[in-house]
Amino acid sequence: MLDITSATVASCAQAAHDAAPALAAASDEAVDGALAAMAGYLVSARPAILEANAADVAAGEKSGMSAGLLDRLRLTEERLGSMADALRLLASAPHANRSVDLGPLQDGLRLVERRRPVGVIGANYEARPNVTVDVASQLIKSRNAGVLRTGSAALGSATELVRSVVGPALSSVDLDPAAIQLVPSAERAAASALVSLPALVPLVILRGSGDSTRALALEAARHGVRTLAHADGGGVLYLDAEASLDTGVDVIRRSLDRLGVCNRLNLLLIHSSIYEAALPRVAAALSELDIRASLPPHDHAIGYEWALDSDHEATVTVLPVDSAAAAARIANEETSGLAACIVTESSATADEFMAAYTGTGVFWNAPTRLLDGFKMLGVPETGINIDKVPGPRGPVTYPDLCLRQYAVRPA
Template identity: 75%
Template sequence: MTALDTQADVMEAVTACAAAAKRAAPELARATDEAVDAALGEMAARLSSARTAVLAANAEDVAAAEESGMSAGLLDRLRITEDRLLGMAEQLRLLAGAPHPERERPIGELAGGLRLVERRRPVGVIGANYEARPNVTVDVASQLIKSRNAGVLRTGSAALRSAATLIAEVVAPALSDVDIDPAVIRLVPSADRAAAGALVRLPNLVPLVILRGSGDSTRELSLLAAKHGVRTLAHADGGGVLYVDAAADLDKARELITAGLDRLGVCNRLNLLLIHRSHYESALPSILDTLRAAGVRPSLPPHDHAIGYEWALDPEREATVTVAPVDGGLDAARLANEETSGLAAGIVTEDRGAAEEFMTAYTGTGVFWNATTRLLDGFKLLGVPETGINIDKVPGPRGPVTYPDLCLRQYAVLPKS
């Protein structure tokens, strides 16, 4: 089979998934709140009843990834443990109990005996492209179901067995149990990278695609989507910043450094550590001890890389944190704004004025005072899973994107009576 034939087959497979999801979408859009929440509850129950099949499929994925030389951080993201399975089920139960947004709200009255209301409507079909994180299969599927959107999911080869098992053993039967067509959530069966490109080329079937993955690949897909008239919610870059102020409690700073490094392969981990220049020399030995205890090496000045370089995307050097002195909170905020993705930044200080100055100057998605950037997460902040974290600098959903964000606004003009 030629490369062209293979690419054509992939496009055909993605299109078939999208067409099936679009046909099923109206049924989910009409579903009652009770049916939607029951489906999510069934998904939680099936994560337990299908535990053996899910863990076995994931073990095969992990074994293959280890053999291919996947880094420790990426393996951590790929692996499903018993505890993580329990956590996934608990998140589904909480999502099932979360309130549904009002489908219609009054705005005001118009001349001629008319009234204006704002309606929320599902997008229809939403795509999602993500790499070796099988839990994202459940996170995204559940958010789409709660928002009454059909979905086409595409994951990379490393997590495909796990994702396919989660769809077949958890998501699809849970939907069938409440008489919702399981075709509303489709998984692209191909591991070919061309499937990601195919997913962002179908504006009439999949007008919106959620993109999660490494920065370069996600940016490339965003550009391709734009060329084909497909909108994206892209989570391309990350890297948390922590600024240790002159008025910081050093013990608290060390605690937050440790908390920010509990997992290295995630976007909101500590990536850039900035220390007030007046305390840099005195605080550095203690901070270096903390980094060593976390199994992380510092990248100290002079740096041979961009100061905001995201270590989580570097499999060979992910256990690294960049450390640098700064002249104060405004300097730290400037660096975080100009040299990093703008995902999240925090300040450690006992000085309220310094904290407010830093938080006002930082323009990124999440800002933290005496708290770790690891909290920038849909479940930790909002109590529900997320589809991703959007860091766009334009109006629209920003930060953890959850089910209330996945809608279209429609104005309706109606008679008053």
């Protein structure tokens, strides 16, 4: 079975590799036309997509999938409409500048920086059918071919989306539909195979639970494949001594509209001087949302990510702290570094917290749920990168999916 799975992934990679040059050379009009067509097919193919998704959801319910995971998996007419709107916005978004003149060099030469597609980019992601469209659209906009791999829970939905939306949209503008491949196997070995083909798929986007994603990143490194890994999340909210509790409760509510996402509220820090007074209102707000507060003393790590715990995802860790500096230190050292928010009426304290926090996104009186490509940048994302190295950090979108090339030519 392992050999068959590896061969299947390699076949997909080769097909995408063969189609990549034509996509790289496509005009802006063709690329944007494909994205607009994807939006149209999401509407016209809606019955088939919802039928395939209903089968996936029914299988998930039968297998005992948690409510949060089922929410990630489920497509509705409203969600399909939002996906179509996002595609139309992406189609109208400006293309990244493919050539930038950096100025003259000595001896009558001139330096130009070019941005080139990677070629083929892989993506391994969890049971979220919308990610199939998000990633495919970002790859097309950046003129990269792709090999997508999702787990068994969402494979039926993903297959229908590629068959009824992505492929026909590419064909409608005379681009090769083979440029976006979906691995048809639900075998876990397919993920390992995807990160072992450096000559065909030199970069793979990894999304999913922390342990499995870290294991795949390690496997990729062994094969010389680069990764953009989104392994960990968990938003932090700090209620300062000078916080408005009305604002704090509002931000808490807006931070927990969905539980199975990485940027939801995970750790709530409350200044010790207001902890006893604020806790009843905080607990009441959480209770209204059917969220359990994990109070001290904790029998788990402070930064434990509840979104990855299908049995206890409706939980928020609560902890008193003595200062904004202490809150920032805990957010830096005890959590993934995805995002943190301070609720305060003091601009000086907000500035202190925002300067001290080193994570990917920092917010003042606003929920960490805003750390999202569509919400912040107006385009879908391939994931949120929290690596502490140069390169794309935060929501990764189409301008990030390129390679720099320096060209020297006569002036």
